[in-house]
Every structure is written in structure tokens, then in C-alpha cells.
Amino acid sequence: MVKVYSYKDNDAIAKSLAKFIIAQQDSVLATRDQFNIAISGGSLVNILTKGLLDNKDINWSKWVIYFSDERIVPLNDKDSNFGAFEKEVLAPLAHHGKIGPTIVTINESLIHSSDHSTDAKIAQEYESKLPVNGLDLVLLGAGPDGHTCSLFPGHKLLNEKTLNVASLDDSPKLPPRRITLTFKYLAKCSTLAFVATGASKQASLKDVFENSESKLPCALVNKLANDVKGGVCWFVDDAAVEGIQIEKSQY
Numbered sequence: 051m052v053k054v055y056s057y058k059d060n061d062a063i064a065k066s067l068a069k070f071i072i073a074q075q076d077s078v079l080a081t082r083d084q085f086n087i088a089i090s091g092g093s094l095v096n097i098l099t100k101g102l103l104d105n106k107d108i109n110w111s112k113w114v115i116y117f118s119d120e121r122i123v124p125l126n127d128k129d130s131n132f133g134a135f136e137k138e139v140l141a142p143l144a145h146h147g148k149i150g151p152t153i154v155t156i157n158e159s160l161i162h163s164s165d166h167s168t169d170a171k172i173a174q175e176y177e178s179k180l181p182v183n184g185l186d187l188v189l190l191g192a193g194p195d196g197h198t199c200s201l202f203p204g205h206k207l208l209n210e211k212t213l214n215v216a217s218l219d220d221s222p223k224l225p226p227r228r229i230t231l232t233f234k235y236l237a238k239c240s241t242l243a244f245v246a247t248g249a250s251k252q253a254s255l256k257d258v259f260e261n262s263e264s265k266l267p268c269a270l271v272n273k274l275a276n277d278v279k280g281g282v283c284w285f286v287d288d289a290a291v292e293g294i295q296i297e298k299s300q301y
């Protein structure tokens with residue numbers, strides 16, 4: 051089942067998403083000592099900053115954070131998804147003297163500026179660090195073109211059946227070299243939660259929610275809802291889903 055939680059603005063989403071994440075965290079930590087979560091880059095980071103940074107219920111030291119996709123650039127590059135999270139969340143956390151999470155990044159030493167041949171190795175090594183049975187929670191973004199992770203409309207990786215993490219060097223959104231979780235791995239994870247805000251997402255979300263034949267990557271994730279124990283849900287603002295026939299609720 052796919053649930054859509056809709057709010058008026060980013061502040062309201064941030065508050066509700068934080069409550070949702072904490073509920074997932076608490077239910078996992080009641081059974082084991084580690085909460086495995088993947089985050090995405092882009093606009094999600096700002097919402098996470100608002101919702102998580104000063105939140106006393108986050109048990110950061112028990113979190114292991116992965117990335118649903120990463121750009122193959124140095125970790126301190128402005129395009130790095132880790133870099134954005136580090137700047138917005140990890141550095142302020144450290145500044146507040148909090149024990150931070152464990153972070154699983156790509157192996158920077160394998161990045162060679164013009165040689166793409168090690169990109170598959172970067173993906174392979176990242177895959178070896180992931181829990182084999184999937185993550186507890188994956189926070190996904192949704193691009194205006196309907197992409198999620200670094201799975202782009204019409205790209206051959208939409209049909210990847212073997213790899214859990216794949217590399218690409220032809221991303222239509224810059225930068226071109228990336229690694230991404232594949233649908234194969236997303237299907238093993240416990241809960242998948244999208245965050246999509248702003249009117250630029252409206253056209254692709256209309257296709258995702260109103261066209262049962264949609265081939266957009268976000269729609270293909272929705273189709274995993276029956277494989278994924280905790281289901282697929284969406285945290286959206288009113289602008290992103292305006293005029294779309296969809297049943298909305300609040301978490």
C-alpha cells in the first residue's frame with residue numbers, strides 16, 4: 051500500500067517526517083542495537099536539517115547512515131550528497147558535542163578524475179558495506195523528471211536485476227558519474243519514504259499517481275509496496291500534489 055502524507059509547507063513536513071523516522075528508529079532499536087538508514091541528496095537535506103538537528107529523540111550514536119545514491123566526486127565537493135549532509139547536519143551536531151552516527155561513504159581513494167573504469171569498483175565496494183537483507187528505512191527524493199536515487203527515466207539501470215548498487219556515467223542531471231541503489235536492493239529494505247516538495251514536482255507526480263502504466267522511476271518504486279514490509283509512503287507539500295487525484299492523510 052502506498053500512503054501519501056500531505057502538508058502545507060516544509061516546516062510541517064520536517065516535523066512530521068521526524069516523528070515518522072523516530073517511530074521507525076524506536077521500533078528497530080527495541081530489537082537490536084543499530085538503526086540502518088539511507089538518505090538521499092538534493093532538497094531532502096534541508097528538510098532533515100529542520101526536523102532532526104535539534105531533536106532530542108534521535109539516538110544518533112545508534113544510527114548507521116548510508117546514501118541512496120552518491121555522485122562520484124570528492125566527499126568535500128559541492129556536488130557530493132555526503133558533503134551536503136556533512137555540512138548541514140553532521141558538522142552542527144559535532145559542534146553541539148553530540149556523539150554522531152556512523153556514516154558509510156564511497157571510497158574516495160578510488161575516484162580518478164578522468165578514468166571511469168573504477169566506478170563499478172566503487173559501486174561494488176559500497177554494496178559490500180550494505181546490510182545483505184536491506185536497510186530499515188530509505189529516505190528517497192523525487193526529481194522533477196520522476197527520477198529517484200540516481201535511477202533516471204528510460205535509463206538501462208531501471209532493468210538492473212543483478213547488482214544491489216550500480217554505477218552510471220551518463221546521468222542526465224549533473225554530475226554524470228554516480229552510484230545508486232537499484233530496485234533489486236530497494237525491494238529488500240523495510241520501509242521506503244519519499245519526500246517531494248514544490249510545484250516543479252507536480253507534473254511527474256501526476257503521472258506517478260494517476261497513470262497506472264507510468265514507467266517513471268518513482269512509480270516503479272511505488273510498485274514495490276507489496277514487497278516492502280513497511281510499505282512505501284510519500285511526504286509531500288500541497289504544491290507538489292495540487293490537482294492530483296490522490297487520497298491524502300497526515301502522519
Ligand SMILES: O=C1O[C@H](COP(=O)(O)O)[C@@H](O)[C@H](O)[C@H]1O
Pocket residue numbers: 090091092093094118119120121131190191192193194197198199200223
Ligand atoms: O540528483 C539527485 O536528485 C534527487 C532529487 O533531488 P531534489 O533536489 O529534486 O529533491 C535526489 O533525491 C538524489 O539523491 C540526488 O542525487
